[in-house]
Amino acid sequence: MQKADIPRKTIYRLSLYNRALQRLRENGIATVSSEALATAAGVKPTQLRKDLTYFGQWGTRGLGYNVEALGKAITEVLGVAKLQPVILIGAGQLGTALLRYSGFAREGFEVVAAFDAEPGRMRAGGVRVPVLSMEKLEAFIAERGVKLAILTVPATAAQEIANRIISAGVQAILNFAPAVLQVPDRVVVNNVDLAIELENLSYFVK
Amino acid sequence: MQKADIPRKTIYRLSLYNRALQRLRENGIATVSSEALATAAGVKPTQLRKDLTYFGQWGTRGLGYNVEALGKAITEVLGVAKLQPVILIGAGQLGTALLRYSGFAREGFEVVAAFDAEPGRMRAGGVRVPVLSMEKLEAFIAERGVKLAILTVPATAAQEIANRIISAGVQAILNFAPAVLQVPDRVVVNNVDLAIELENLSYFVK
DNA sequence: CTGTGTGAAGGCTTTCACAGCC
DNA sequence: GGCTGTGAAAGCCTTCACACAG
DSSP states (O other): OOGGGSOHHHHHHHHHHHHHHHHHHHTTOOEEOHHHHHHHHTSOHHHHHHHHHTTOOOEETTTEEEHHHHHHHHHHHHHTTTTOEEEEEOOSHHHHHHHHOTHHHHTTOEEEEEEESSTTSOOOSOOOSOEEEGGGHHHHHHHHTOOEEEEOSOHHHHHHHHHHHHHHTOOEEEEOSSSOOOOOTTSEEEEOOHHHHHHHHHHHOO | OOGGGSOHHHHHHHHHHHHHHHHHHHTTOOEEOHHHHHHHHTSOHHHHHHHHHTTOOOEETTTEEEHHHHHHHHHHHHHTTTTOEEEEEOOSHHHHHHHHOTHHHHTTOEEEEEEESSTTSOOOSOOOSOEEEGGGHHHHHHHHTOOEEEEOSOHHHHHHHHHHHHHHTOOEEEEOSSSOOOOOTTSEEEEOOHHHHHHHHHHHOO
16 A cells, blocks of 8 residues: 555545445445446546556456445545544635535544634624634644645735645645645645636637 | 647646736736746746647747737637636535635626525525526526536536536536536536545645 | 747556456 | 456656757
């Protein structure tokens, strides 16, 4: 299970496979072929098989994969750090919606706190996560050993806040701000840029 | 300006360049080197130059690029369909947040209507876009010639709704539902899967 | 002398073809 | 016979090296 040897794109697809396997398990299906699983995940069968070989042999020839066993194996590869606490910075429109979004919890993540320049500002109900003042950011990260952060602040503030949380110990950032963050090599950033996704789609519209 | 010859990844980066150029223009900067622009967009200078050659020669050797001219050229390549009306389907937590999100408007998109199974349900203020009943979906798409849709419905409903809107004429979907959509080749889908992005990051956290 | 444009090389992913095991 | 595992081939994208224009 050599982490470094698994391509980034494969890691990404492992999450897709895992989700598909989960659904199969819920439906009481015990065995699945690469063909069927690949279709469910939206990839080609050969791609799926190749992806799995990066961390072992999980199938039975002539039969397929054991849903339970493969699910466990993938979870282990991916899941090392799954119980990590996550913080969210910037409880505006988008940030607040994400705090209420149940999709994170369903996949095993817990947002333990949010931070905002105006922690007391009005937010529609349903947010159970405490919204703290920005001054407490560094102390909180250090105390709880937070390594994962979601950034939903305005683009103008993004770089400065990124610097702060990285100094405090954050190692990975899910960035929603429409800005290119300059970070040290050891820090990983995944950008989710909604406007660019739309712009990209509009290019393909005839 | 052969559309088909420009790689998908280049198209994606063109949006990044465009945004960086916009900021330069706002600051009254007339000329920029590939070095500087690439840094602002978070890519390597050679990559930027190669990307630009897919649709022409825009620089002046020994000097750099004219911010105004390059911005216009990129906008034209990307922007063919920029004034397209966009609809959003599923006005739940995430959907409502996106309706209020100003980032789309800033980049030139307009969400003209939202659709929801419960159009009348309570939503915190600030949503100016009309929220319509799902029954009006097909008629609206046909009438307004809508080709771009944002899907923020539960995973279980995603495929069925995708089928409906594609039949009605939608050509590109920005899908936030954690589901793999099966669509005809002519339809483009960009997935934004928040849980998977987080899972992916957690893999890289030590 | 500076900084772009680009053919060629290199690296990374995907796909193929088929050997190997159940 | 059916389906996985995998080396090899193909394809795609990035990076290099340097010619060339201003």
